[in-house]
Amino acid sequence: MNTAESVPKTPSSCSLSPLNLEEFRRQGYMAIDFIADYYQNIEKHPVLSQVEPGYLKNLFPKSAPYCPEPLETILHDVQEHIVPGITHWQSPSYFGYFPSSASTAGFLGEMLCTGFNVVGFDWMSSPAATELENIVMEWLGEMLTLPKCFLFAGNGGGVIQGTTCEAILCTLVAARDRMLTQIGKDSIGKLVVYGSNQTHSALQKAAHVAGIHKTNCREIETTKSTSFALSPESLRLAICLDIESGLVPVFLCATIGTTATTAVDPLRPLCDVANSYGLWVHVDAAYAGNACICPEFQHFLEGVEGAHSFSLNAHKWFFTTLDCCCLWLRDPKALTKSLSTNPEYLMSTHATNSEQVVNYKDWQIALSRRFRSMKLWLVLRSYGVANLRSFLRSHVKMAQLFEHLVANDKRFEVVVPRNFAMVCFRALPLPTSKEVSENGMAVYGHKISYDQECSNQLNQELLKSINASGHVYLTHAVVAGLYIIRFAVGATLTEDRHVFTAWKVVQEHLDAITGM
């Protein structure tokens, strides 16, 4: 036995250093190849994972390994055991929820963010992290034609949050505190927040976290006749009723592109109502806000100057990967007044303490923050405004294509007008024998009376069957009692052919269910 070999290497031996640069390069390339191969072969997997609950537990040991394992083994396990448990949001046949849009530039930006791995809580902790965020938020704000009052140049300003939930929570806390300063801190139980019954559940959750009573969250009814947009008159009515009851309206969350149907709340009249009663208006444009870099969608933002804050999720439909929620504020001081903490151990002797710089820790819940502006910056520069518009328009076009296919099949209907790249549709109920026309053809459509419950069941069964096939993934919503199927285009790899295939899958599954 060779003596040199018999001496066990100490675990801290060079090759095992957690940041050995030779290994970093070798393994980094391997991971790049692994991910590229994953994208290359992504269509071979069922879009919706088909595993059963608890599947992974039995595939891995009960405890962490005592000794190191090579990356090759780990990547093998990712391929064999993790990938089957993934619902492939990056699949070109993923049309569920809203997109979670990836891109090479977004990926590289995340790599640089992770590589530098700074904890950018204040300016000095990495000036570039703060200043690049200032810059890209101005760039993007300008691309959206946000009013200058939302930009740093107009004494407003933008910040990157993790998610819309955080953005709403932060702005709601600012609004809450502004109001409590006027009416007294013990009146928190009187505060009321408003949204429609289409507003994202993030509002409810944020309100609850912020100590607003659950009974003081208004979900104002919307109707199909106004495409599920919040009516300013209904808002005024709700506010007046609350004031009459001695409650204090404090916050309205308006939505550009609701989750269920991409409904657009009319900003200008809503802001007029809200402002006349002193409410803070937050505009949640998580998904659809991204489209507003295209001039043809900017009319949806009309009246936004009456709002106090505006947010969109660049990780939904702007190629930046999760998480990247862009929030602009007209009065950042209202936010920082609520969220500032200045413990001694964070007080530097540098410019951080001056008014010259932004300290983003005071614009968010958490102290620590990643260098997220990097990925937004890389996306903006790598693609440029022209291409970014063109990418989004190509998704809209594909949604139009799908809409057209649906509209031309009498067995289906498009439920609400399409605003962006999402189509809401449903299979119409089967005609009963009485409703078969004289020439023996079934008569579908609105004219036929039917049981809504049956119709909902049919669509539920249809969606379940489609998703179980693994060929495509779609999700649903229920509006005004109607179970609808949502078809959201936006996965970066999606092309026309995937839309055609998806439609064929939908048709075939309806055929199978209805036995035709």
Next chain:
Amino acid sequence: MNTAESVPKTPSSCSLSPLNLEEFRRQGYMAIDFIADYYQNIEKHPVLSQVEPGYLKNLFPKSAPYCPEPLETILHDVQEHIVPGITHWQSPSYFGYFPSSASTAGFLGEMLCTGFNVVGFDWMSSPAATELENIVMEWLGEMLTLPKCFLFAGNGGGVIQGTTCEAILCTLVAARDRMLTQIGKDSIGKLVVYGSNQTHSALQKAAHVAGIHKTNCREIETTKSTSFALSPESLRLAICLDIESGLVPVFLCATIGTTATTAVDPLRPLCDVANSYGLWVHVDAAYAGNACICPEFQHFLEGVEGAHSFSLNAHKWFFTTLDCCCLWLRDPKALTKSLSTNPEYLMSTHATNSEQVVNYKDWQIALSRRFRSMKLWLVLRSYGVANLRSFLRSHVKMAQLFEHLVANDKRFEVVVPRNFAMVCFRALPLPTSKEVSENGMAVYGHKISYDQECSNQLNQELLKSINASGHVYLTHAVVAGLYIIRFAVGATLTEDRHVFTAWKVVQEHLDAITGM
């Protein structure tokens, strides 16, 4: 003019697709090389960025580019304009705040997370994301010897949050709601939360966000005699006083390894006191919890079974890169009761709705969540328990080395006993002329009376001078009126030689200041 060339290429041409796989590979390798080169040359940069506020604004255009720019140009700008604005948390000479520890495995895990880019809000949205998180949280919990009641195997369970602030906010909201269910929702103004004056500001911020009155946040005094640990008797006294005043104690945040001095609050007696008054106890072990994978540090966790929740930041000192805050709970239902939302559009027909699976959206503030368990899993497997312990021990040893160097220089003192890999020290005040001994040598040390203000000023000046040099980066704290300098070892690239150099820098700057 060539006609083919005169036709402008459509922006959506193949080579510009945001996920062209050839480009993904090519650019991915480039980014890997860029980051490896950055680490290779990291010592050439001043650790603390030396730029002036607003430096970046003038280096970049006012608007986003209309046309795409090549990655080569962008990376060039990163090198020329971003890197100088970075405070290099990955530098081996970074000893500030707490570490933000990187590793190849953590980096690769982040790459895979970004590559899959799933939005893992519930089980079905990617079963592997939830189940891998379940598994690694069990592994890590076991490594820390957390009591079984904190593990899924004991009806508790773990979740990865972004930061400690979020972990505290979530647990505080759960504690708040549990109490308000008993005493009525309108009694939120009576709730009191407790910590010491060494507790992280995250508690204050979380309490404020959750609607707890600022006047109801107790920062109980600590003293140097007990190394700034929270005294159970002081806690009991504070609780009793509040109860006598008609207030309702609800939450205690105990700390293992405070930010200022890594003080350790005595868990067992604190939990005994808190539990006898029905408080929720959260243990914030953000930094030091990581060390508890080594048996020699596990005694600090004694009594943790009396707590309700426990968190540590793997992104601080466990090689996972920001963000990765691991939170374990004894009763996850208390959390999910407060944070569950189940809008129709998230209701799947699958196992997600059953009790069989975990839906992590109900364990956190946000709905969307990244596949963060991937990086923790890669770190655990790539290094193994033995190496991970050895890495942490090497940091502790380097801190011991620094402590030794300080202790052997009469002009300095170690202010509090070192618990982990952080040394708190300060330069002792200069002797006055009267205090120069007969042989002309200055007499330093405790015996000399001095003005604390002068001493603080000296250390403040010393630290400023050290950091301005760019050779190393250290930060400060003030405890019991004493300005101290913190030396936190933990950057992955740090070796003994960097500690020696750092000490030389400290000495030289004191020499320069005192003119010796």
